[in-house]
Amino acid sequence: MPSTDDALVLTGIGHEYRGGSGPVPALDGIDLSLAAGEHLVVVGPSGSGKSTLLRLIAGFLRPTRGEIAAGGVPVRGPGPDRGMVFQQPTLFPWLSVRANVEFGLRTAGVPRERRREVAGERLAQVGLADAGRMRTYELSGGMRQRVAIARALAPDPGVLLMDEPFGALDALTRERLQDEVRALWSATGKTIVSITHDVDEAVRLGSRLVVLSARPGRIVLDETSGLPRSPDPRAEPGFAPLRDRLASAVRAAAA
């Protein structure tokens, strides 16, 4: 049962896109409530509306049906209480790395010294303490995504949203960043919602796992991970069975 303490509550969410020949259903009957400090990973085949779900939570889209509440407040649009990390880093190339991280503090009128301090802390958290003066176009893909995470975390959002954040990275970098996000989550206790089509990634990162079916997306599996919050859950005996359950749910959903 959803309680008001939950970081995120989705009630009866349905969403349709306007298409050339009538509305195209993307999501249907999504009920979900997420306790603070959880990392929810939404897995699904392409076209399952998982990106739509995240954009609804972010407030970029308004749901056709249903209600979303973040931190007990109904979502009416984007806001600094829900930080967003996009698949493409969407950093502002005209700003330095530090100014990018400071952006969400500048909009809130945080004084300059305090901004610098917070940006420094966030950059250190993602292992880029010395990169503040660099330009974003001087960074590698993995570094850009780290900056994007630092930028989203700077205003201290209640929920961090990540839309396939490692989808555009090479395998090695992806794995490193997965470890880092897991460490960051353990260290900060941040509530996170992320999206992936990679089952392994989902099980490595998520404390709560949801699988969406193909169009329109419906929840076909909703499981609490149960794996301990160790640095690398792949070594745990529960990892492989959980991954297999998830994989077969995704396969069934795609069919």
Next chain:
Amino acid sequence: MSAPAEAPPAPAAPTAPRRRREGPSRRRALGLRVLSVGGLLLLWWAVARAQVWPPVVLPPPGAVWAQAVATSTEGYSGHTLGEHLLTSLRRILVGSAWGTLGGVLLGLLIGLVPAVRAMLGPLVTFVRTLPPLAYLSLLVIWFGIGEEPKIWLLVVASLPPVAVATADAVRGVDPDHLNAARSLGARPWQQALWVVLPHSLPEISTGVRIAVGVAYTSVVAAETVNGVPGIGGMIREAQRFNHTDVVILGLIVIGLSGLLIDRLLVTLDRTVAPWRGRT
């Protein structure tokens, strides 16, 4: 004034072989340019020397050079060459500065507010297609023959290209850049000032380059009425007295200073948006 004939070199890749290939070819291009200018001068001199046409039609290079010295020191119709040029440059600077300011503001509005786009978009396109000489008459009726109509002409000529470039750039802003800004708490004015405007800077700077070019070509039109001092006024005056050498001198001065200003703007263009093509 159009773009210089050679394309601005792409930011040199830090790879050694590429540089090695680039060096000689650039030197060769420079050599060819010197050769073409020299050849043209030689041809001019030879034709003038052969007296195919009388000097009042085609004065020899020497006569134009002598005029350059004379107008620089003694002046022509009461002002030295430097005064004529500086007066015109000042008009170009003031006119295109206001044109740029107005163009950026108008472009932002056109790009951001659909209602403004619907209302003013066609008007801007209409004004843009008018040749400046065509509305000079109207401006003279409105503002007289002093400095005002000249500045206004340059403003009206330079504003539309900047407005169009800005509006296009604004509409090309990445929606997820705006989404990112909004989820970082940016209010509409912060989105416009901190995301849309800097995003559009490269295109705006290109628009400015075009605007200054338009102002440059229009200044001669602006100076056809009571244009002394002014380089266009000087040419106009020289034409009335068949001072062909002064006319040619004026053309050369306009062309050279135009090239110089364009080089300057290209440099500015590159420094204002170093991220261009790199994201």
